[in-house]
Amino acid sequence: MTRNNIVRFPGVRERQGGLPAEGGRTEANEGRTLPGVEQPVAAPRTAGARAARGVLYGFRYALFLVLMWARGPLRFLLGLVGVPAMFALPLIAFGYEGANKEELLMLCVGAGLGAFVLAWFYDSIVLALSPEPIFLN
Numbered sequence: 001m002t003r004n005n006i007v008r009f010p011g012v013r014e015r016q017g018g019l020p021a022e023g024g025r026t027e028a029n030e031g032r033t034l035p036g037v038e039q040p041v042a043a044p045r046t047a048g049a050r051a052a053r054g055v056l057y058g059f060r061y062a063l064f065l066v067l068m069w070a071r072g073p074l075r076f077l078l079g080l081v082g083v084p085a086m087f088a089l090p091l092i093a094f095g096y097e098g099a100n101k102e103e104l105l106m107l108c109v110g111a112g113l114g115a116f117v118l119a120w121f122y123d124s125i126v127l128a129l130s131p132e133p134i135f136l137n
Contacts, residue, residue: 057131062081071126071136075119082115 045053089108092101123136 001028060129061131064131065131067122067126071122073121078115078119082112082119085109085111085115 085108089105089112092104092108096104098104125135127136
């Protein structure tokens with residue numbers, strides 16, 4: 001049995017190695033080209049550049065794994081700070097009549113909001129470093 005209906009599409013290397021069409025750009029895709037203006041052409045990647053890119057990808061992946069490993073305990077600790085601060089906010093606002101009421105209110109708002117912002121920022125770093133799309137819960 002032969003497979004004669006297989007179509008092989010050009011890979012990334014074949015597409016990057018090819019030169020653009022006559023004039024650099026086609027009118028249908030990107031408009032007209034100006035006469036006498038040369039379009040920039042990407043330089044071919046050398047073996048050193050590919051190796052450096054691989055090393056950077058490995059470093060990025062290792063950093064992502066470490067940050068993902070530390071994400072659970074960090075979010076737990078931030079929850080230990082932020083959630084009680086938010087629960088204490090109405091208790092202090094409506095039930096406390098001491099001299100330092102405003103300071104305690106500001107401390108609760110700052111701790112709760114700060115913990116939330118730090119957790120959100122940490123998750124955004126993890127998402128930016130992820131090697132493939134992930135969903136954090």
